[in-house]
Amino acid sequence: MGHREDLLEGAKRCLLQKGFVRTTARDIVKESGTNLASIGYHYGSKDALLVQAYVSLIEGVGESGNDRGWGAGDVDTAPLGSLERFQKVWANVIRSLPESRAIWxxxxxxxxxGDRVPEVRRMLGEAQRDGRSGLTALFTGIPEDELDDATVETEGRFYVTVLNGLMMQWLFDPDSATGADQLTEGLRRMIAGIGRDDS
Known part of the structure; x- marks a missing residue:
């Protein structure tokens, strides 16, 4: 591995141990065995490196090629856009939450x-589109590079919003958190109820 990769791996370890606010450039250098100048040369700033490390951690949790990833198991056997696929993907996401607790x-x-790390927050805000796109591809089965903007900006936002709510529930109280079956049944009932005349 070169300095760029060493820095990224060291930054990931620092984030998991100390978080964004408490991680210093010296922490990363010590953890990676590199030098301070390497951070600026390879990433521009400590904040940019931390953002890249965080994004890499998140991607590692949801990687479809991973046996434990969000697209693992028999997700691909479920019909595209189906409630069955919706349930299977969320089951994988929920299964991964306990083991990726530190990342979430x-x-x-x-x-x-976030006010203490405004630059990090800004950069992550810009990276959220990639997250919306990745989740949409997972649920729809459509490759990211074939998704249109309208789909990413609607369905993608929906999936990210549900993911954030699930994370909050599972971090706060796993015993009472929503499961994939409950989430799917809730969506099924909502769909069935749309357009129903209750008068």
């Missing part, structure tokens, strides 16, 4: 202390 806590650190 970083998201809430940004919510709670």
């Amino acid at each position: 806590l970083l998201s809430f650190e940004l919510v709670l202390q």
